[in-house]
Amino acid sequence: MWPRVKALYCHPVPIDHWPGEAEILERLPLRSCRRRGAAIDVIVDRGRENRSQLVFTTARGRDVVFWQSARTRKQARPDVRTPTARAQGIPELQILVDAHERYAYQFTSQQVSTLRTALPCGDYGLEINAVLVASVERKSLADLVSSLTSGKLRYQIAELAALPRAAVVIEERYSQLFTLNRIRPATVADGLAELQVRWPNVPIVFCETRSLAEEWTYRFLAAAQVWTQTEEAMLQRLSSLRIGAAGEDQVDPPRTPSTAQVREWARAAGLPVPDRGRLRPDVWDAWRAANAAKGETAPEATRKTTPQGPIRLRQ
Template structure:
């Protein structure tokens, strides 16, 4: 709750970690999959990008030992609809579960799934819900627009990398 201090939150949830700072103080490298046709630029961010083939996702971050720590699969609303319909999203989410942290970010709003003309929105919503249950380790985030999808991807990857490298002196 918003009125709790870090100390009371830690006392109420022993073993739980309370974020103490922004995801990363310095810059980091985002690996962009070679198959990504129109990658995010991360303009105005202290981020460098490198192109490489990723086993899962379109964007990822690696730990110091070169292991893929987290990945994000980017979808436009049209691409999400197609991959839900033909079953490819299920395979992509299965590959994402092999990583410590993973997400699918959608450049669109969830209600827009139900406003499509050529596909029953309830059917798409049902498939998406089933995939969320089948792969609970993969977050599905609707980010409203490409701009917000890029922003969310940046923050998710920075937090994932920061969490992997953070040392907490109080633990």
């Protein structure tokens, strides 16, 4: 028995409550057993799976103990180094930081210059030609739950969805949603799923730690800048093609007059017409005959011939 995948929960009991006939699963010789603050480091005398730790903490007001190994601890808090390579090959990316962001990312390990300004939405943005084209909203787990339950997150994502590119980054793992004790975890999970379906163009990304969320934000905005430049060039090419095609082949469509215009023409031509309502089919036929050379058309024919005779249709 060993904590290989996740930490094992151990229920602490006083020594006098320890059962006299406890079942022993395995006996192992120890090389070291030393207390370090709120944890006890245990080293077993064998070649593999020999280092573990008993962590004493509290959960929901109760004393609990977790038995974890070096492997499970690394999975809980990945000890990784974020890359320092330039994102998308950009020598220096300028990122706008919202003036209301209290604990802003510094981007010290990336090639970034920051500028404090008031952003209409999001905490970190990218401007191209003085136009905000991408933005990232940063959330801690506590802020995520608070804004979701209050309804604020819905409005924030709706504003982000109006941008060409936007995202929400969470400084925590998705699994931590199910450890919440002051709100039903299913409520938070359902709320996030609903927002993602409602605005699929604004991804909600969980990045485990603050440093990984900062790294992801940098890479996302850099990719958005490259995409914007590529998209702008493509749109310019398409616009020039449309203009060229329109200049060669475009023909003005025939104009369709209104009933008031045909009524005025009929009166000038001496045809009896009512002051209001629909015009008779013969009036429209007369107008077509008089204006056929000008390329103007009236609405579809007002009569359809059948074996039984003409049927009058509404204009």
